[in-house]
Amino acid sequence: MKKNMLLVIMTALLVVNIALTAVMMFSVLSTSRKTSKLIDGISTALNIDTGAAGGKGESGEAEVPVSSTVVYNIADPMTIMLKKVPESEGGDGKEHYCVVSVSLSLNSDNPDYKSNGEGDLTNYEPLIKDAINSVISNYTLEDARNNQDQMKAEILAQVRSIFNSDFVFNVSFRDIMFQ
Numbered sequence: 001m002k003k004n005m006l007l008v009i010m011t012a013l014l015v016v017n018i019a020l021t022a023v024m025m026f027s028v029l030s031t032s033r034k035t036s037k038l039i040d041g042i043s044t045a046l047n048i049d050t051g052a053a054g055g056k057g058e059s060g061e062a063e064v065p066v067s068s069t070v071v072y073n074i075a076d077p078m079t080i081m082l083k084k085v086p087e088s089e090g091g092d093g094k095e096h097y098c099v100v101s102v103s104l105s106l107n108s109d110n111p112d113y114k115s116n117g118e119g120d121l122t123n124y125e126p127l128i129k130d131a132i133n134s135v136i137s138n139y140t141l142e143d144a145r146n147n148q149d150q151m152k153a154e155i156l157a158q159v160r161s162i163f164n165s166d167f168v169f170n171v172s173f174r175d176i177m178f179q
Helices: 002-046 111-115 122-136 141-146 148-163
Strands: 069-073 078-081 097-107 168-178
Touching (some): 078 122, 097 122, 122 148, 141 148, 141 168, 148 168
Antiparallel strands (some): 069 097, 078 097, 097 168
16 A cells, blocks of 8 residues: 555656646747847947858958959059158057058949959059058057958948048958068
8 A cells, every 4th residue: 555655656756747848848948939039139239240140351341252242453562651650659660561561342232343444453452552551551550450340341441432432341451570
């Protein structure tokens, strides 16, 4: 009789355990979904890529497929004098230079691409070089070495303002040297 009573109690506890586990799973699952939705909303508001499919890059702009990318290389390397840091401010007082070769990535699917020479920016090269020069010459040697991404972003903004368009979507340094 004792064995039967223990068997009944164990079976009842097993059923209760399964029921409570199911309730807990459903409550955790719904909470997990709500948390995921909240994190996605916050990351969208902060413009952070969480790996979800959205077709946007880090900058929040639409990504350009490689098949639609045309690279325009500025043929000659540019030698640009960097901003001098006086000895009184901890600098060495010497003139420093940056030698850089720049490439622009163009979106051939953008309507402005066709109206601006279809990838041949030779006529605009003096304006582009001036924009590059004006940005890089505002940096000291240390700042230029440490902030290349910021320099690229500023050059991109200047080039976009020249064309009043965003068909230029990336600036790359093929070679960059400091002296």
